[in-house]
Amino acid sequence: MMNISEMVLDDNFTNSSFNCTIDSFKQRIYPIMYLFIFFLGAVGNGLSIYVFFQPSQRKTSVNIYMQNLAVSDLMFVSTLPFRATYFLLGSHWIFGDILCRIVTYTLYVNMYCSIYFLTVLSVVRFLAIVYPFKHWKVTNTKYARIICAAIWVFVLTASSPLLSKAVAGYSNPDKCLDLHPSSKRNLFMMNSFVLVVGFILPFCTIIVCYVFAIKVLLKSRTPQRKKAVCHKKALSTIIITLILFLLCFLPYHILRTVYLMYSGCSQATVPIHKALVVARCLAAMNSCLDPVLYYFAAEDFKARIRSLYRR
Template identity: 85%
Template sequence: MNTSEMALDNNFTNSSFNCAIDNFKQAVYPIMYLFIFFLGAVGNGFSIYVFFQPSQRKTSVNIYMQNLAVSDLMFVSTLPFRATYFLLGSHWIFGDIACRIMTYTLYVNMYCSIYFLTVLSMVRFVAIVYPFKHWKLTNVKYARITCAAIWIFVLGASSPLLCKEVAGYSTPAKCLDLHPSKSHSLLVMNSFVLVVGFILPFCTIIVCYVFAIKALLRSKTPQNKKMVSHKKALLTIIITLILFLICFLPYHILRTIHLVRSSCSQANLPMHKALVVTLCLAAMNSCLDPILYYFAAENFKARIRNLSCR
């Protein structure tokens, strides 16, 4: 999955094949990557500190959010390297092995974030629609097992990125530049990534949102503690859906359209530039996730207030 992502990303946004928009990339990527790195490192670093406080309540939701925060922090840690590459005029100075590890880490955590957000929506959906059933999905032990399974799956699926032949660059100095490849093979890889890495999670979140809304409209529960729980569950699903719509949907749509229309004509230059912007939006997810923690995590606000008082 992530092998395809790397190939597509590098082919469309990091190579001389993409209609000579190097100046645009070198103006946009460093600023955006460093901005996202700063916000993401501060936001997720503080979130991890709050989540791992001894007094913080251990729930399945918080377990998933802990892993999401760790994933995002690992994601943003790769961005200064990418920013440096473009600041130096598309020249990699950190060596071949570092390039493979950096690329591997970046895409592992991008797709881990997608899966953790999806599972969070499913857990909140179950809490609203089936509060007395499917308890395993909301069980802390089951949450830890699910998180481990996500990490193992994405790490394993991404492992080909550690091979130079798969990464596809010609020299270590151009490690973020994919050597011009066959559009047909990229289109096939994109189809797999699109379905497994985005469409299935996105459709799952939409289904959770629709049925959660229906369940709440039918509910005659009075205004009590249960309603507060329902509100927090619905907030989780809504924020997750918004993150997908803003951060991941534009990138996956434009990447697919660009593959179909792979010509390098003057008319397609705006699409090449738009793809650069949508990749930045995808990276921005890592610094927007703390908003989800603040509004939807268990006892997160209370813990922040306690730390502020101290």
């Protein structure tokens, strides 16, 4: 029987009958995708933060949520060169144990901050369509800052166990981005909670917003020009957010759950491992796709970008 120390980490362990290693696949996919996402995300989110924090930029609740989303994305993409270097060096970590924990922690902080900020944005836009004359606290700039702070505190605190090596799933700092097979059971229990609170509830909220927003817009007659612009931005926000969830977050959460359910090594598990690699890249791509949302849905963002381009 094979000693656990002989197993290759992060889904890649072998037995006498079948080879489960997909290191070569990860070393082809991850560096290219991570560096590509880093470049687009750094440029897109850096420019977005510059626009959002201009003194003349309108301080609306929508822009406040988007500011925080852009900061979260920029924080995450700054860790991607370290991830790319790890796989370029053949799954060997050279940056020390502390930075290893921070890089792992940042991935999940960004993912769930993004999910919650996108969900709140959809709710705000939904309320603007369905209840345009009511003053909700979630649409107030003061309460928008409080909600953003609450999201940061909740996600940072809930993700803090990942700063522990035992919870993060690695025992050897040189293999810090690879999951040790023995930790899959603990991570499956954690994943069950995160799946419901961090993905299913926000996803269902966005679907409800989308369905009811479409229903209201189909019933409404030709609105005034100002109202039409408001409806267009609201619908753009909800549709783009729904696309981001379907493209970036849904495949990753499904495949991560399936992967953690299987603890053994067989020919059937290899495609799941490879699909999870692709899904993790799609999840990371959220950080460079969010600026598309800002361009079409943020207040005055498009005008500011055009002004910078003319200059």
